[in-house]
Amino acid sequence: MPRSSFAGAFSSPKVDVVVDMGNPFLNHTIDGFLKIGTVAAAKVAADETYHIVKRGNISSHKFEQSLKKMCKEGVYWGTMAGVYVGMEYGVERIRGTRDWKNAMLGGALTGAFLSAAGNNHRDKIVADAITGGAVATAAELLSYIS
Incomplete structure (x- = not known):
């Protein structure tokens, strides 16, 4: 049975906008x-x-x-x-290292900060911090797989 195949690579276009705030x-x-x-x-x-x-x-x-x-x-x-x-960049600068923990801490701080800005109660702020840290950590660890 005849077969055909396609060999090649697809890549998405890369658009980079640089805004220098100093x-x-x-x-x-x-x-x-x-x-x-x-x-x-x-x-x-x-x-x-x-x-x-x-x-x-x-x-x-x-x-x-x-x-x-x-x-x-x-x-x-x-x-x-x-x-x-x-937040992730700030944590990276403070810790002096680049790893998944920066994503976790950055996500937790972001979740807590945005939840507190929404006038939520303490329990909701803690839950949002945990969620933010978990989602950011999962995303960071998944990026290592590919």
Whole structure:
């Protein structure tokens, strides 16, 4: 039986935007905000486009709502990512080493900080810190696998 195969490699395009704030901590924080905020806004844009196509019509009011939702989600996720990247970088600088523990501590600090900023109670802040640390650690350890 004849067979055919495809040999090659796929790679995603790499877009790098450099914003120099004059401080490495700020550079990492702004970079995380911009990258993840853009991804979140693009995700909302894709969702809203799907819903517009499904409904078959668009109005200026719906377009304005979609744009506001894109901005809101972009800022929310961008802020979360910026705080996390900044915290992880700060922990790395304080500890003087680069390992998975920085992700764990950065995630825990981010979870606690964002939860406290939302006026949550102490138990919720602790739970969010544990969740943030666990998610960041899992993501960091999974990045070692590939």
